[in-house]
Amino acid sequence: MRKMNEMPKTEQPREKALMYGITALSNMELLAIMLRTGTKEKNVLDCASELLDRSGGLSGLPRLSLGDLCTVSGISKVKAIQLQACFELVQRISAEELSADSIMEHPDKFEEWLRIRLGATMQEELLVIYLNKAKQILGMETVFRGTIDSAAVSPREIFRSALSRHARYLILVHNHPSGNLTPSSQDLNFTSRMIEAGNTMGIDVMDHLIVSQNGISSILSSRQFCSV
Template identity: 40%
Template sequence: MPEWPKNEQPREKLRLYGARALSDAELLAIFLRVGVKGKSAVSLAEDLLRQFGNLPRLLACSPEEFIQVHGMGLSKWSQIQAAYELVKRSLEERLAQDSVFSSPSQVREFLQAKIGALPHEVFLCLYLDSRFHLIECQELFRGSITHTAVYPREILKEALARNASALVVAHNHPSGNPLPSESDQDLTKTLIKALQLVDIPLLDHCIVSGTGFFSFSDAGLMKID
């Protein structure tokens, strides 16, 4: 982008003002690095955002979908995916170092980055130690766009195998609506009762979408009759 004023070029703008000063398209342009004939890297980034609608959908797209956009190839898709994976790993490491209660926003950020944009449902278990630090995040079940079969016995087995002292579970709603269904509420009650048998508290059940988040704990729905 040599024709731009230097202080308006994305890399220079980032250096001078910090990453928060850049738009989504400008941040993407830094990874794309160069444009194509007649289009700057920023213009290409804007094309990507228009094609996929938002960042979560772009980050979750397949390589086949990505290369349908003019000027995009597997190399650029790989660069963006590598950066996205680094973000997810960084968030996971922070949960391993700090109690999940020290910053609930970290849990939300991690879960939304991990599963919020997926086109199918997955069910995660976050196994915690006695200080509520993350031992491991495991994708235990995977399903269709609208349904995932969850087996409490498997959750108990995996929690005991990791010597977990507490548990947070989460799943995503690809529909975009993070509000719990009746089956989600029934599952939560079943898991609470099952985990009580082995003295492992279920701290929360989180439902995630690309732009939404629901916490059973925040909503006061972790109590059972």
């Protein structure tokens, strides 16, 4: 193993950033700066490389659990939490950027954010996105974790939150860890209940999206929902 202080300054991430600017660094070098130190067996660049391999690339980093991160050389629980905090900040920055404009103006950006947020999550989550009349995001919240069951998720609570935010539209989003984008009978029943409740409240359900590593599908546009 080559020690960091034995490398030319142009190959040391912090020194390279000082000389050429942070944008000159590779993904591995940026991660190395966040990790700060390596181990006796691996320098920090090797640890950063192992982390990228474990996540399957940059987009997979936010999906790693605390336990996953701690299996990487040189990453303690403290470092793992620091990394998760950085990943969460990136997602929140992206969410704020989405909130600035109508999601209809940037559908690709919106879908990419959803894939990062939910695509590889190993437990089902139901995310509700609240929008105003201009279809700008007012806020979002995870209202349920676990298999979606119409008996377990209360439309009343969701619409109560929507009213408190003065929302005009809702987008429902949940993930399928299996990768299957076909809506289940529970998905279809829950979507129908939400649309019916929204009609009485004057709040439209714009869509119910299923997200997985394989992509995104719309329940409202699906053949299964149209035949319900």
